[in-house]
Amino acid sequence: MSAVPSTWAHTRILLRKDLVAEWRTKERLSPMVFFVLLVLLVFNFGFELGGAALWEIGPGVLWTSFVFASLFGLQRTFAAEGANDCLDGLLAAPVERGALYLAKMLGNVLFLLGVELLTLPMFGLFFNLTPGLYLLPLFVVFLLGSASVASIGTLFAAMAGHSRLREFLLPLLVLPMLIPALISCVAATGVILEGGIPGRGTELWPAELTVHVGMLGLFAVVFTTLAWMLFDFVIEE
Amino acid sequence: MDTGLIYLAIAYGGFFAVLAGFLYRIVRRDGQLQASVDALEARLEASARVES
């Protein structure tokens, strides 16, 4: 048994630190949940969501709200390390850079997932969804969607502090790159939510779902791997 | 078909106009850069001569 902790051990420690900090202050989660609610409201008045059109744009509204909200949330990924030069401290310690990335990225995934799960009831309320088995595949889509967003979001969030663009950098870079993932999320959610409409037939895993979830999985894996490899170059001093 | 010709003309006209502009800007900036480099080199030379 080597004395040096493995990458995974480092990741766990760093992740716990962030989760505990967030749990104590809830300074990222609460505002984000509230923000998603507000975005849903704005969409309602912007688009006249009522009646049959609901099902065509429902998934789109849901994911657009999440994407914009997550852009806000991701900005703060490295904020905690800004004070007291904590980042330098972290880098000076024998922690693998990859572990730092994974910890931040997983933290973001959990954070985004938390927001999505907390806002789902709101969405269900506005769109008259009845809870059902479809929630399981929906969770999978949420998970993979969050992973896709968090993977490149975390990488670019580390760059935002050093640019004159500041908070614009993240949206400008991330939005176009997320479009493929967004497409798959919306398509998958559309297929799933048909099960939530009262009266529609339901299967746990509709056949069309596999393609979309497969693509989402591909995005998540590719983005995460790529970002993990490149993170070293962003964080070095 | 006739409107087609107009669009065709706009497309190719636009292409060459922008290309010409591009090349013009390159050449002009080259001139500016060269002038600055010459000026600086002259100054360096002058200050080297003064010191010697």
Add this chain to the structure above:
Amino acid sequence: MISLPMSRILSIVVTLAMLVAVCAVFLYAPTERQMGDVQRIFYFHVSAALSAATAYFLVFLGSVQYLRTRADRWDRFAKVSAELGIAFSAFVLFSGPLWARPIWGVFWRWEPRLTTMLITFTIYVAYLMVRSYGEPGERTQRFAAVVGIVAFVNVPLVHYSINMWAADQQLHPPKVELDPAMLYTKLICYFTFACLFTLLMRLRLQQERQAARLEALSRRTQQ
């Protein structure tokens, strides 16, 4: 820079090739049966798309090499390639609607290739913004290289994804039997654009190198 022998030769080659290409496009190539003369846009439109794709690949190459060697010339290489990529993409996005309008009645449709080109365009515009809005220095170059790599990996993802999303909207015919004269014209245009691309790369790279030299010189004179 145009005075350098290689650049001079290239300029002449490009000018000649361009003349030949234009003659081929307007005089040699036959008029398309269904679409009429507007179809002639296709030759430059497609060549420009190919050039843009090449440019984006070169950005990737330059970015990887920069991270490996940390040599400034690779950073310049990536930057210049990105500018050219965006310029050629802009022409594709400009000529596409001009071609579409007389034939299909609309300037824009959210169809696979145009949409992919548009998204890719925005990704590389963001790339250049990271450069221009970053403090000049090694860190911005590093960041740009990272973005350059992620950007290129995204290109096939976007392409594949949009193709699935808008398969029904396809305006580009999948495989077309080209009249031999059209085929030759297309190849001539490919060649011409390749030469033009090389010339523009060369001119801009030399210019950037000169600018870097100027930077170094002015720092020396301030001492």
